[in-house]
Structure formats: C-alpha cells, structure tokens
Amino acid sequence: LYKQLVDKRTTLQTLLNSKIKRLLTHTKYSFYTQGGKCGRMLAKALQQNTQRTYITTIKSKDGTRTHLIPAILKEFHAFYTNLYNLRQTPPRPEEITHFLSNRITQTIPTN
Known part of the structure; x- marks a missing residue:
C-alpha cells in the first residue's frame, strides 16, 4: 500500500x-517574442489598470447621469x-x- x-x-x-515546465516555456517564449519591446x-x-480606475459616468446632484468628461470634471x-x-x-x-x-506658539530661530 505504501509503495502504491x-x-x-x-x-x-x-x-x-x-x-510547470510547459508553462515556463510558454512564458519564456512570450518574453522572447517581445524581444526588446518589454x-x-x-x-x-498599465492600460488594463487605467481601464479599471477610469470614471466613465457619474450621477450629478440632480440625479441625471453624465458621460461627458468636461461635465464629470465640473461635477x-x-x-x-x-x-x-x-x-x-x-x-x-x-x-x-x-x-x-x-x-x-513656537517659532524656529533664525541664524
């Protein structure tokens, strides 16, 4: 049983x-094909991170939704x-x- x-x-x-070896080879290949274009x-x-934090719409004070950037900035x-x-x-x-x-109450002395 132990041997099994x-x-x-x-x-x-x-x-x-x-x-793991296959995944490592794939990763190395990916970096190799990118070459000096890291x-x-x-x-x-960064684009994926920006898309997660980008505000596309906002609800204004009167309850309407705003999609335009200048209007969002104004809000x-x-x-x-x-x-x-x-x-x-x-x-x-x-x-x-x-x-x-x-x-x-205290000041820094000047020399």
Missing part, C-alpha cells in the same frame, strides 16, 4: 513538473468646492497671518 502511494505521488509530481507588455498592463469640482467651502479668491496675507498667529 509513493508511486502515485511520483506520477503526480511528474505530471505537475511537466505542466515596454509593450508594460503598456498593456467633481462642484462637489469638492461645496465639501470644503472653498472661496473663489484666495485669502489675503493679513488673514493668513492672523489665523496663524493664534495657532502657532
């Missing part, structure tokens, strides 16, 4: 080794502007100084 088990394991290992393989991988801009209450004009230097003077 060992024989079956050996047979299985031989089959797995031949399958950039093509990288570009394909994102409106959302984040509203989220952070951004002003259209930057704050004046005096406002920045006043804001920081109340919050910064």
